[in-house]
Amino acid sequence: MTGKGRELADMMERRKVDILCVQETRWKGSKARSIGAGFKLFYYGVDSKRNGVGEVLKEEFVRNVLEVKRVSDRVMSLKLEIEGVMLNVVSGYAPQVGCELEEKERFWQHRMVVCRMTLMVCKKKRSEIEKKTKWWKLKREECCEEFRQKLRQALGGQVLLPDDWETTAEVIRETGRKVLGVSSGRRKEDKETWWWNEEVQDSIQRKRLAKKKWDMDRTEENRQEYKELQRRVKREVSKAKQKAYDELYTRLDTREGEKDLYRLARQRDRDGKDVQQVRVIKDRDGRVLTSEESVQRRWKEYFEELMNEENERGKKSRRGELCGTESR
DSSP states (O other), X not given: OTTTHHHHHHHHHHHTOSEEEEEOOOOOEEEEEEEETTEEEEEEESOTTSOOEEEEEEHHHHTTEEEEEEOSSSEEEEEEEETTEXXXXXXXXXXXXXXXXXXXXXXXXXXXXXXXXXXXOOOOOOOOOOOOBXXXXXXXHHHHHHHHHHHHHHTTTOSSOOSOHHHHXXXXXXXXXXXXXXXXXXXOOOGGGTTOOHHHHHHHHHHHXXXXXXXXXXXXXXXXXXXXXXXXXXXXXXXXXXXXXXXXXXXXXXXXXXXXXXXXXXXXXXXXXXXXXXXXXXXXTSOEEOSHHHHHHHHHHHHHHHHHSOXXXXXXXXXXXXXXXXHO
């Protein structure tokens, strides 16, 4: 997986794969991370030189993750809830240490095993990102002064604001949109893969074609061509990453550069979490509740027990009153 995350995401997007199990990731650690193009990788490994398993999910399924079980660097599973249907996805790895290269190539999942499943669920339409007014530009003196002048003109040259706040607020918002502008509403660039460029993409395309050629005709010449392109892709990825980080370090002396760094840190922290939000709860017997009605009923039971149960302080006070009554 080293240096191949974005390439994997590109392949999944091209082949319309929503969930993918990967093995021999050779990544040490127990984490989750974004690999670009809206895909997230959950992985587990104890040695950076061998083994390692992982599962990649498309963005729309990331919020459906209820539980991540990392058994070992050879087995892990994800539990997802999709429209009330519980789905367990298991990624397992059978190592082949000591085998010949030809035998390994036949075994590895360079050739994906694709499973097509049909779940009768209602797909929610992805909500558009709201276009926001760039109010932060008011920190600049020239923008602030221009906004002040335009606002006075819009209010008819009045110094004091009119009594009708709703009208005034709408004038302020409209002036802000005209003077300061609004965000594009497009999806933000993947900060983990901002180094992805056309040169890297072209190299990966050539490598993919060389692999297909070798699969069709397993000659030594085709094999060497494929291996050479593999090494070239690694070099291109390394150069692209280095260039991107050099540019980041140069911008660190500026205010915008600091903001980029903080945004990157926040995104990495957010992407590193397995479960984004608690989607379901369990009943008294530990069974997972998925329907809205059953979840509300369970919350009602919980709060009724919480509010009507006597605490230790109340019990002691009650015992004291009983003792006092008996003594009298």
